[in-house]
Amino acid sequence: MFSRDRWLEIFQTIRKNKLRTFLSGFTVALGILIFVVLFGFGNGLKNTFDKFFKDDALNTMWVRPSRTSKPYMGYEANRRIELDNDDLEDISKRFEFYIQGITPRISFSGTLGYKLESNNYPIRGVGPSHQSNEMTIMMKGRFLNGLDIDNKERNVVIGRLVEQDLFKDEDGIGKFISGGGRSWKVIGVFQDDGGDNEERIIYAPYSTIQMIKKGTDDIGQMIISYKPEIGYGGAVAFEKQLKKYLKQKKFIDPTDPRGLFIRSAASDLKENDQFASVLQYIISFVGIGTLLAGIIGISNIMVFVVKERTKELGVRKAIGATPKSIVGMILHEAIFITTISGYFGLFAGIAFLNFVGDKLEEDYFITNPYIDFSTGISATIILIAFGAFAGYLPAKRAASIKPIEALRDD
Amino acid sequence: MIKINDLHKSYKMGSNSLHVLKGINFNVEEGELVAIMGSSGSGKSTLLNILGMLDLLDKGSYDLDGVPIKDLDETKAANYRNKFLGFVFQSFNLINYKTALENVTLPLYYQGVKRKERDAEALKYLEDVGLKEWATHLPSELSGGQKQRVAIARALVSKPKVLLADEPTGALDSKTSKEVMALIQDINKNGKTILIVTHEEDIAKMCSRIVRLKDGVIVEDKKNKMIKAI
Numbered sequence: 357m358f359s360r361d362r363w364l365e366i367f368q369t370i371r372k373n374k375l376r377t378f379l380s381g382f383t384v385a386l387g388i389l390i391f392v393v394l395f396g397f398g399n400g401l402k403n404t405f406d407k408f409f410k411d412d413a414l415n416t417m418w419v420r421p422s423r424t425s426k427p428y429m430g431y432e433a434n435r436r437i438e439l440d441n442d443d444l445e446d447i448s449k450r451f452e453f454y455i456q457g458i459t460p461r462i463s464f465s466g467t468l469g470y471k472l473e474s475n476n477y478p479i480r481g482v483g484p485s486h487q488s489n490e491m492t493i494m495m496k497g498r499f500l501n502g503l504d505i506d507n508k509e510r511n512v513v514i515g516r517l518v519e520q521d522l523f524k525d526e527d528g529i530g531k532f533i534s535g536g537g538r539s540w541k542v543i544g545v546f547q548d549d550g551g552d553n554e555e556r557i558i559y560a561p562y563s564t565i566q567m568i569k570k571g572t573d574d575i576g577q578m579i580i581s582y583k584p585e586i587g588y589g590g591a592v593a594f595e596k597q598l599k600k601y602l603k604q605k606k607f608i609d610p611t612d613p614r615g616l617f618i619r620s621a622a623s624d625l626k627e628n629d630q631f632a633s634v635l636q637y638i639i640s641f642v643g644i645g646t647l648l649a650g651i652i653g654i655s656n657i658m659v660f661v662v663k664e665r666t667k668e669l670g671v672r673k674a675i676g677a678t679p680k681s682i683v684g685m686i687l688h689e690a691i692f693i694t695t696i697s698g699y700f701g702l703f704a705g706i707a708f709l710n711f712v713g714d715k716l717e718e719d720y721f722i723t724n725p726y727i728d729f730s731t732g733i734s735a736t737i738i739l740i741a742f743g744a745f746a747g748y749l750p751a752k753r754a755a756s757i758k759p760i761e762a763l764r765d766d
Numbered sequence: 767m768i769k770i771n772d773l774h775k776s777y778k779m780g781s782n783s784l785h786v787l788k789g790i791n792f793n794v795e796e797g798e799l800v801a802i803m804g805s806s807g808s809g810k811s812t813l814l815n816i817l818g819m820l821d822l823l824d825k826g827s828y829d830l831d832g833v834p835i836k837d838l839d840e841t842k843a844a845n846y847r848n849k850f851l852g853f854v855f856q857s858f859n860l861i862n863y864k865t866a867l868e869n870v871t872l873p874l875y876y877q878g879v880k881r882k883e884r885d886a887e888a889l890k891y892l893e894d895v896g897l898k899e900w901a902t903h904l905p906s907e908l909s910g911g912q913k914q915r916v917a918i919a920r921a922l923v924s925k926p927k928v929l930l931a932d933e934p935t936g937a938l939d940s941k942t943s944k945e946v947m948a949l950i951q952d953i954n955k956n957g958k959t960i961l962i963v964t965h966e967e968d969i970a971k972m973c974s975r976i977v978r979l980k981d982g983v984i985v986e987d988k989k990n991k992m993i994k995a996i
Binding site: 361364365368369372373667668670671672673674675676677678679680681755756758759760 | 821848920
């Protein structure tokens with residue numbers, strides 16, 4: 357089947373029938389190209405989505421107190437619930453089995469300045485484990501540590517854009533900024549993938565903040581990271597137990613929907629995953645649609661090609677070509693053209709995606725579009741197979757037509 | 767060379783069946799140059815198609831060079847055609863994107879002959895029909911007579927037992943017709959059995975035997991004193 361003569365015969369047919377070759381090749385190349393680009397863009401969209409929603413660590417729980425809505429055990433409704441240092445300690449002891457890290461987050465905002473520059477920033481009083489909860493990346497210096505907390509140091513870690521705002525081109529590390537009538541030492545600069553707002557934050561030891569706020573031990577909200585090995589089920593169980601324990605401790609009606617909120621990334625993750633898979637379905641749907649259009653295109657062209665060659669095939673049969681050799685010749689040619697142009701389309705598509713890169717990130721939410729090489733190859737092979745199949749049926753028919761019918765019409 | 771006994775052929779035309787050949791008995795000896803004549807609808811082309819294994823017979827028998835031609839599937843028919851028969855058509859039926867030489871080599875390609883031998887053999891036959899210099903030209907660059915001569919070379923290159931020609935001069939002017947017939951007479955003189963379907967009286971007169979068909983039966987079968995074409 358793959359004799360040199362057959363190849364020469366096919367090369368000649370291709371060379372001498374350029375339009376035909378171009379049409380079938382172009383259809384396949386275009387089909388694959390569009391498939392690759394659309395699929396890649398879909399993946400880019402998904403990347404953007406992931407980036408937006410997966411900025412925070414996944415094994416995280418936020419505990420936020422609020423006002424109660426039901427009276428309970430002699431307490432009136434609309435009572436303000438607060439979490440304090442005591443709760444922090446109790447929880448870390450009681451749920452030691454689950455907990456990897458625990459930190460308060462006291463949020464407020466304040467004006468901070470350096471020399472002539474000053475600005476209003478969100479300030480967070482936190483503990484050391486906050487770094488891993490927010491996936492804060494240190495650019496230079498260090499994050500807050502246990503000693504900062506214990507000694508109530510006036511050290512701060514500032515966002516990349518805070519440094520840019522206040523220090524311009526200077527290095528902020530080791531310099532002092534002023535805020536609330538005190539001066540604070542900058543010990544670290546961080547960056548964060550969550551966007552600009554996340555890089556305009558200032559972190560200070562929660563113990564220092566409590567001291568400044570007239571000796572309160574309110575810790576605002578609590579961020580707990582649990583051990584990843586407890587899994588989704590363990591996280592749900594932990595969340596339940598924690599809620600029950602805290603409601604009991606704070607005398608909140610167990611049926612009160614308010615009073616205490618626990619948000620867990622595990623349940624968020626599930627929702628996000630569902631949304632991501634819907635996105636994935638849409639991408640696959642678009643991809644399959646494109647591929648289908650390509651298959652229909654190449655099928656049409658194969659039918660046309662065989663129709664156009666009916667007379668030639670009749671001549672070949674009259675001078676001794678067997679039906680098998682006719683079908684073989686047409687398929688061989690079809691597969692050869694679709695393979696070459698299919699891979700041409702595939703690589704053109706990948707090159708295009710690489711060229712686009714992050715250019716569409718800002719305006720179109722497409723981040724780093726890509727396609728799995730194996731997906732691309734599979735799509736190409738499918739298109740080739742269908743092209744061959746679509747060529748096979750009319751070729752088979754043409755080969756079984758009596759030469760006399762093929763030669764008629766003059 | 768050809769033995770045909772009580773040959774019947776009919777075509778289905780919707781619910782009617784059209785009985786085209788109604789019992790043909792017909793033998794051809796080796797080296798004959800036979801003209802099959804008849805008006806359109808007489809069944810002459812159908813007879814030629816059956817002889818050429820381009821069509822199947824309904825009833826009767828057909829022996830070619832001692833080989834009974836029956837139970838033909840497409841592959842077997844293709845092999846027999848390739849081995850026993852050479853075709854010349856009214857409309858030449860050359861493959862338009864192949865040069866004269868490549869057209870002539872094609873039957874040898876389907877016989878599995880090696881490329882070099884194919885080319886040498888085909889060139890020899892092109893020389894025989896006087897077109898050696900035109901070997902690398904495409905059919906579109908040849909005149910009608912030249913095209914038919916290429917077709918004849920292609921029909922002969924596989925050394926068939928019988929050459930079947932369907933109105934070989936139908937698309938040619940009278941001068942070119944005569945040249946082509948002279949070539950056919952030459953080939954016949956070298957011993958090749960040739961059957962020509964024609965409706966032109968002067969062409970038939972250049973053959974050694976004339977068979978006339980009318981309404982599916984042979985009405986006349988006579989020897990003819992061959993007139994030289996040129």
